[in-house]
Amino acid sequence: MSRTRTRSLAVAASLASATLLLSACGGSGFDDAPAAGGTGSGSAGTGQLQVLIGSSGQAETAAVTEAVSAWSQESGTQATVTAASDLAQELSQGFAAQTPPDVFYVSADLFNSYAASGALEPYGDQLSNADDFYPVLKEAFTRDGQLYCAPKDFSTLALVINTDLWAQAGLTDADVPTTWDQLRTVAQRLTANGVTGLSTSAEYSRLGAFMAEAGGGLVTDGEATADSQQNVEALQYVQSLMADGSYAFAADLGAGWGGEAFGTGKAAMTIEGNWLVGAMASDYPDVQYRVVELPAGPAGKGTLTFTNCWGIAADSQNKEAAVALVEDLTSSDQQLAFARGFGVMPSLQSAAQPFSQEFPAQAAFLAGADYATAVPNAEGVSDVITDLNSQLEGLEGGDPQAVLQRTQTNLEAALQSSGS
Amino acid sequence: MAALTTPSAAAPPTPRRRSGQARRREAGAGWLFTAPALALVLLFIALPVLMALWVSITDWRGRGSPFEPGVPVVGLDNYRQLLAGGGLPTQDLGTALRNNLWYVLLVVPTQTVVALLLATAVNDRLLRGRGFFRTAFYFPSVTSSVAITVLFLFLFGASGAVNQVLGWLGVNGPNWFADPDGVLHLLFGVVGVDTAPALLAGHGLLGVSWWDWLAGPSVAMSALIIMAVFTTSGTFMLLFLAALQNIAGEVSEAATMDGANAWQRFVFVTVPMLRPTLFTVLTLGLVGTWQVFDQIYTLGNQGGPAKTTVTPAFLSYTTSFTNGQWGQGAAIAFILFAIIIVLTLVQRAVLRER
Numbered sequence: 001m002s003r004t005r006t007r008s009l010a011v012a013a014s015l016a017s018a019t020l021l022l023s024a025c026g027g028s029g030f031d032d033a034p035a036a037g038g039t040g041s042g043s044a045g046t047g048q049l050q051v052l053i054g055s056s057g058q059a060e061t062a063a064v065t066e067a068v069s070a071w072s073q074e075s076g077t078q079a080t081v082t083a084a085s086d087l088a089q090e091l092s093q094g095f096a097a098q099t100p101p102d103v104f105y106v107s108a109d110l111f112n113s114y115a116a117s118g119a120l121e122p123y124g125d126q127l128s129n130a131d132d133f134y135p136v137l138k139e140a141f142t143r144d145g146q147l148y149c150a151p152k153d154f155s156t157l158a159l160v161i162n163t164d165l166w167a168q169a170g171l172t173d174a175d176v177p178t179t180w181d182q183l184r185t186v187a188q189r190l191t192a193n194g195v196t197g198l199s200t201s202a203e204y205s206r207l208g209a210f211m212a213e214a215g216g217g218l219v220t221d222g223e224a225t226a227d228s229q230q231n232v233e234a235l236q237y238v239q240s241l242m243a244d245g246s247y248a249f250a251a252d253l254g255a256g257w258g259g260e261a262f263g264t265g266k267a268a269m270t271i272e273g274n275w276l277v278g279a280m281a282s283d284y285p286d287v288q289y290r291v292v293e294l295p296a297g298p299a300g301k302g303t304l305t306f307t308n309c310w311g312i313a314a315d316s317q318n319k320e321a322a323v324a325l326v327e328d329l330t331s332s333d334q335q336l337a338f339a340r341g342f343g344v345m346p347s348l349q350s351a352a353q354p355f356s357q358e359f360p361a362q363a364a365f366l367a368g369a370d371y372a373t374a375v376p377n378a379e380g381v382s383d384v385i386t387d388l389n390s391q392l393e394g395l396e397g398g399d400p401q402a403v404l405q406r407t408q409t410n411l412e413a414a415l416q417s418s419g420s
Numbered sequence: 421m422a423a424l425t426t427p428s429a430a431a432p433p434t435p436r437r438r439s440g441q442a443r444r445r446e447a448g449a450g451w452l453f454t455a456p457a458l459a460l461v462l463l464f465i466a467l468p469v470l471m472a473l474w475v476s477i478t479d480w481r482g483r484g485s486p487f488e489p490g491v492p493v494v495g496l497d498n499y500r501q502l503l504a505g506g507g508l509p510t511q512d513l514g515t516a517l518r519n520n521l522w523y524v525l526l527v528v529p530t531q532t533v534v535a536l537l538l539a540t541a542v543n544d545r546l547l548r549g550r551g552f553f554r555t556a557f558y559f560p561s562v563t564s565s566v567a568i569t570v571l572f573l574f575l576f577g578a579s580g581a582v583n584q585v586l587g588w589l590g591v592n593g594p595n596w597f598a599d600p601d602g603v604l605h606l607l608f609g610v611v612g613v614d615t616a617p618a619l620l621a622g623h624g625l626l627g628v629s630w631w632d633w634l635a636g637p638s639v640a641m642s643a644l645i646i647m648a649v650f651t652t653s654g655t656f657m658l659l660f661l662a663a664l665q666n667i668a669g670e671v672s673e674a675a676t677m678d679g680a681n682a683w684q685r686f687v688f689v690t691v692p693m694l695r696p697t698l699f700t701v702l703t704l705g706l707v708g709t710w711q712v713f714d715q716i717y718t719l720g721n722q723g724g725p726a727k728t729t730v731t732p733a734f735l736s737y738t739t740s741f742t743n744g745q746w747g748q749g750a751a752i753a754f755i756l757f758a759i760i761i762v763l764t765l766v767q768r769a770v771l772r773e774r
Contacts, residue, residue, distance in 0.1 A: 089741045092744070095482050113744040116744075251598035380743075386727075390725075413508065
């Protein structure tokens with residue numbers, strides 16, 4: 001083989017390989033563009049809005065899509081709604097590539113992490129309806145005194161009762177529990193024939209309601225108060241119900257969550273939020289139930305509230321339109337439409353009246369808004385709560401004091417590092 | 421853009437090396453022909469690894485590029501916080517390593533033995549329907565792990581098939597995927613040791629007490645261990661089968677002539693001849709089991725019950741993607757990397773031919 005021939009071969013080969021690589025890259029690039037629509041590459045300069053939502057199901061996706069397209073028609077700005085399969089992951093990709101969707105759901109526990117990274121546009125002061133949101137909801141999305149994003153809607157916890165099992169146990173409307181003692185009594189009465197009186201999942205976002213009723217909470221005025229006497233009392237109360245056999249965690253009944261244990265008739269009562277209404281209608285339409293306010297504890301009434309907000313990306317090319325869209329989506333009429341579509345409660349105080357008229361069965365959820373506390377969401381606190389949840393799973397034979405002590409230590413560390 | 425420049429940067433060695441000698445030219449051609457593969461490896465493996473290494477020493481919060489000037493560099497803080505901080509990150513890493521260690525300790529030997537036995541069985545010339553059995557045993561390996569995990573979720577449900585069968589035997593099966601109790605703790609409980617002896621409870625490593633290190637895999641993790649053995653044994657059976665077919669029949673015949681029985685032939689002749697394959701299988705098993713992720717993700721309970729199915733790979737993912745602590749997440753990945761490298765070297769030393 002002569003030298004020149006080798007060389008020309010070599011050149012040809014290197015050219016070929018380079019071309020292959022180039023075409024491979026180009027090819028994948030073209031393939032990706034439409035597929036990545038959800039992770040929002042389309043916002044650049046076109047004036048079009050990308051909306052990314054973490055949908056609970058078909059009903060929610062349809063309702064949001066309809067609302068957004070109605071706004072598009074009115075405003076003349078195009079907008080596309082995509083339901084994420086893993087919202088946190090898709091948002092992360094968008095933030096890192098600086099091509100995030102323009103408008104997206106932000107859950108309360110991720111809010112501080114996103115805001116700290118500078119990915120969220122603090123647009124609260126541009127909203128005309130900002131004063132109408134429930135203060136407890138606004139607080140969840142406020143950082144350094146700035147309201148970052150508009151609460152999308154909210155839910156609270158209430159006591160849900162299977163009315164058939166209730167009647168079978170010889171209980172009447174007069175027996176609806178309003179105190180912890182009464183709750184203990186009815187839970188015992190309802191526990192029979194393989195049915196457990198009360199069941200929830202083993203997590204802070206349910207048991208925390210008992211803590212609130214006892215006057216406790218994980219964080220009070222920015223200070224960690226997990227090991228307070230009130231919290232110990234709350235967990236001891238739950239433990240005593242478990243000892244009676246009238247309270248069991250859903251997992252121990254072979255159910256994924258409280259609603260499943262309730263819907264399948266393994267439990268006669270559960271503590272869940274508004275989302276239960278939709279789940280019961282679609283999965284257990286034959287179960288008759290009613291929703292009442294949670295019974296008051298030693299320190300009065302208490303419940304937890306959960307919320308998401310409409311985040312707007314700081315890297316969005318079209319923030320003005322995005323704020324206009326959010327204002328439309330959080331308007332009273334639109335939120336009531338969402339309530340009809342997928343069973344959430346409007347985050348506006350002025351929408352409470354029409355909501356309770358339209359959904360009298362959900363009055364107990366709405367009543368909770370007056371005394372509900374939010375789940376603490378400072379940075380790093382969600383890890384602490386995850387750790388607390390893992391401890392709560394073993395509550396039945398565990399030591400509440402030790403569980404809360406451990407949480408206190410973690411919480412202090414988390415609050416200190418998020419404050420610094 | 422990097423993709424456009426790298427191939428041309430990797431290709432030029434050819435012109436520079438044409439200094440006469442045939443060997444040099446051959447070396448140049450060699451580089452040239454490996455250039456595409458090399459470029460791909462550099463671009464998609466080496467470069468991202470280095471980028472991740474950089475992220476692990478920063479406090480990048482996930483917005484924009486981690487190489488922008490504003491990103492705070494924190495040195496070894498992420499590693500320090502994970503390994504010596506004593507707080508929640510340390511405890512989480514300790515728990516994840518504990519879970520994964522038990523998983524590895526149980527899965528790797530079991531799957532290797534099962535794979536070897538399966539391979540020996542389907543290598544037997546007298547076995548009828550060998551093709552069928554080979555396919556059947558290999559089948560779980562080609563099925564997606566997500567599909568198998570979902571299947572196992574049903575099988576091991578509280579009222580699933582496994583518990584029904586246990587019920588026929590009079591055994592009240594556990595609520596598999598919701599049971600956080602450690603298997604060894606349960607065994608200790610049988611012999612009357614229910615609470616931690618003070619010596620074990622008071623001390624520990626990475627924020628996890630020795631008593632908890634000794635918990636063993638949780639019942640939930642045990643179900644995952646069974647699943648891992650079920651799915652990967654077939655893959656390794658294939659490797660053993662290929663090696664077994666390379667062993668000439670004469671060797672076995674010679675051993676028979678020397679008076680060895682079937683068991684002796686297997687232990688003293690076949691297994692030693694499989695040593696290179698054994699090394700491959702153990703290494704692949706070790707690496708694969710330390711990186712277990714998709715089963716945990718598909719299970720959908722965030723590493724529960726009670727964090728007993730969190731693994732370092734899953735922890736790295738949640739730390740990065742859900743908590744936005746990218747630096748810490750990358751640091752976990754590199755700690756895992758170091759563990760795998762060290763263990764592979766140890767295993768190499770142990771299996772070395774003497």
